Amino acid sequence: MYRKYYIPIASIFILALSLAYIEFFMDDIKVIVQLKNSWEMAVPHQEVPQGLTSLKARDCGMCHVQHYEEWQKSTHANAWTDKQFQAELKKESSPFMCINCHIPLQNQQEYIIKGLEDGDIYKPVKEKNPHFDAELQLEGITCVSCHVRDNKIIGPTGTTLAPHAVKKDTEHLSEKLCISCHNATAVVTPTLACSFQTGDEWKAGPFYKQKNCISCHMPETHRSIVAGMPERKSRFHSFPASGIPKSPTHHPERLESLTFTLSPNKKTYATKDSLIFTLELINANAGHRVPTGNPERFIITEMVLKDKKGNIISQKQERIGEHWEWHPIVKKISDNNLNPGESRKYTFNEKPLAKGSYTIHFSVSKHRLTPESAKYNKLGADYPLSFVAWEQTYDFEVK
Numbered sequence: 059m060y061r062k063y064y065i066p067i068a069s070i071f072i073l074a075l076s077l078a079y080i081e082f083f084m085d086d087i088k089v090i091v092q093l094k095n096s097w098e099m100a101v102p103h104q105e106v107p108q109g110l111t112s113l114k115a116r117d118c119g120m121c122h123v124q125h126y127e128e129w130q131k132s133t134h135a136n137a138w139t140d141k142q143f144q145a146e147l148k149k150e151s152s153p154f155m156c157i158n159c160h161i162p163l164q165n166q167q168e169y170i171i172k173g174l175e176d177g178d179i180y181k182p183v184k185e186k187n188p189h190f191d192a193e194l195q196l197e198g199i200t201c202v203s204c205h206v207r208d209n210k211i212i213g214p215t216g217t218t219l220a221p222h223a224v225k226k227d228t229e230h231l232s233e234k235l236c237i238s239c240h241n242a243t244a245v246v247t248p249t250l251a252c253s254f255q256t257g258d259e260w261k262a263g264p265f266y267k268q269k270n271c272i273s274c275h276m277p278e279t280h281r282s283i284v285a286g287m288p289e290r291k292s293r294f295h296s297f298p299a300s301g302i303p304k305s306p307t308h309h310p311e312r313l314e315s316l317t318f319t320l321s322p323n324k325k326t327y328a329t330k331d332s333l334i335f336t337l338e339l340i341n342a343n344a345g346h347r348v349p350t351g352n353p354e355r356f357i358i359t360e361m362v363l364k365d366k367k368g369n370i371i372s373q374k375q376e377r378i379g380e381h382w383e384w385h386p387i388v389k390k391i392s393d394n395n396l397n398p399g400e401s402r403k404y405t406f407n408e409k410p411l412a413k414g415s416y417t418i419h420f421s422v423s424k425h426r427l428t429p430e431s432a433k434y435n436k437l438g439a440d441y442p443l444s445f446v447a448w449e450q451t452y453d454f455e456v457k
């Protein structure tokens with residue numbers, strides 16, 4: 059009775075042993091490839107700088123009240139909790155390094171990545187991080203992501219007034235810091251690409267050496283940076299840009315890149331006139347293309363012509379953005395983003411209309427992603443997808 063089972067059990071045991079051995083042996087020959095790109099690696103573990111009790115934004119905010127309040131409005135503060143990011147992260151196709159620009163500090167990451175088995179991005183060699191701080195993870199791109207290195211607060215002056223360790227490093231706190239995350243071009247797998255060229259676009263454009271990421275997105279001011287301290291040069295920390303919110307309660311500040319001119323703006327037309335409207339958009343204020351960064355963003359220009367009763371007579375849309383094909387091989391199909399300084403004219407040409415009163419409505423809206431992608435990612439009905447950045451309505455008569 060026992061015997062009957064003895065042999066199979068023993069052989070399974072031996073098999074298990076030999077498997078373990080092979081595994082052990084394989085471990086020896088397994089090639090662990092070192093990480094090389096900056097975004098494959100986390101910023102090394104940081105200790106709480108001398109004089110402070112924590113790395114959390116809220117605690118920096120006990121003294122740096124305004125910086126904290128401004129940062130809370132920023133997209134950076136939402137870089138981890140963003141629903142779209144979380145939905146994408148859960149996909150098997152999302153490799154380990156997705157998190158390195160969204161929660162850059164080792165302290166924010168649950169695992170330490172030692173390398174890649176056989177160089178395969180889907181086989182990171184992981185180790186539990188004993189110093190993982192779950193609360194700091196929620197803060198995304200937080201104060202310490204930019205300000206703590208070598209266990210010290212990196213600042214622009216090296217002030218001696220601070221109760222915490224400070225090191226002056228203007229090279230670190232330069233646009234190079236921004237570009238380390240805002241510029242990445244890599245085809246990760248045949249169906250996954252990282253494509254952000256905001257840094258390259260800026261270097262190739264007219265603002266290079268005139269204005270940079272920091273001068274536009276962190277405007278300068280003069281104020282005390284801690285209540286009771288003397289005023290000094292300071293920079294706003296709300297990182298205003300597109301203005302597209304991340305949730306119904308998120309109210310990011312806006313920088314408007316585009317200027318809008320509509321012509322002609324006549325009040326009366328004759329029945330034989332064709333109606334020609336021209337809307338000109340100029341990317342006057344951005345130091346890079348618009349949209350920039352995430353290839354899913356786009357701008358829609360819309361014209362809706364209605365009669366007196368509100369019936370739509372005609373409707374036209376134009377899109378500025380990129381088109382990508384994701385399967386079978388990731389590939390950019392087209393791109394009509396606006397270069398810095400570039401103008402785009404849309405002409406809406408209508409056939410002569412019958413006598414009567416009409417209303418025409420023009421609008422320009424900015425979009426984070428399409429309703430189809432939002433649905434596919436199950437982002438829910440309250441996830442903000444777009445907002446109207448500019449609109450104009452006017453009435454005219456055909457006599």
Ligand code: HEC
Pocket residue numbers: 110112113114117118119120121122201202205211212213214215216217218219220221222224225226283284287288290
């Ligand atoms: C107990 C109060 C306090 C806390 C907490 C605190 N700071 Fe400060 N910090 C100061 C004071 C005071 C100064 C100097 C003010 C001055 O120079 O006018 C300062 C200066 C700075 C500077 C400017 C350094 C430079 O080179 O000019 C930075 C950057 C900074 N703090 C970041 C942080 C960050 C990030 C945190 C959280 C991890 C933090 N601070 C927490 C009080 C504090």
Ligand code: HEC
Pocket residue numbers: 133134136137138140143158159160162199203204232233235236237238239240271272275276297298299300301302
């Ligand atoms: C650690 C990586 C990292 C660094 C460093 C970084 N960013 Fe970002 N930034 C991001 C990510 C990721 C987002 C998007 C977060 C999201 O959409 O959830 C973002 C968003 C932004 C946005 C908001 C865009 C919008 O309208 O939605 C601006 C503006 C911005 N960053 C500017 C800067 C500037 C200026 C610097 C340098 C001072 C900088 N960033 C440094 C990763 C980084």
Ligand code: HEC
Pocket residue numbers: 115118119122125126127129134199200201202203204205213214231232272283291292293294295
């Ligand atoms: C995306 C990067 C980034 C993040 C996040 C960030 N800062 Fe800064 N911070 C900077 C840069 C860059 C400067 C230096 C600007 C300069 O050279 O004038 C700066 C300057 C400062 C200064 C010096 C005074 C001033 O206003 O210029 C303080 C204080 C400061 N930051 C505190 C904070 C606190 C507190 C947080 C979090 C609530 C935070 N920062 C988040 C990039 C960042």
Ligand code: HEC
Pocket residue numbers: 233236237240256257260265269270271272274275299300301313314315316343344345346348349350351355424
């Ligand atoms: C001359 C000023 C200027 C400079 C320089 C500049 N930006 Fe911008 N940026 C803008 C404006 C204005 C917008 C708003 C675009 C819009 O209308 O939605 C913007 C938008 C963005 C966005 C949001 C992307 C989008 O299309 O929704 C990001 C991210 C960003 N900037 C990052 C950067 C980084 C990183 C740098 C440095 C390499 C930089 N910017 C340099 C003015 C500037």
Ligand code: HEC
Pocket residue numbers: 097140142143144146147152153155156157158159160238239240241242252254256350351352354355426
């Ligand atoms: C090189 C740094 C970097 C890496 C790596 C990275 N991101 Fe991002 N991510 C950014 C920046 C910068 C933005 C800001 C959006 C922009 O520029 O328009 C962003 C924005 C996003 C957004 C918000 C989109 C929007 O329009 O607001 C999502 C979602 C996202 N990333 C997902 C991912 C996923 C999934 C991965 C891994 C495949 C990943 N990211 C890897 C830098 C990075």
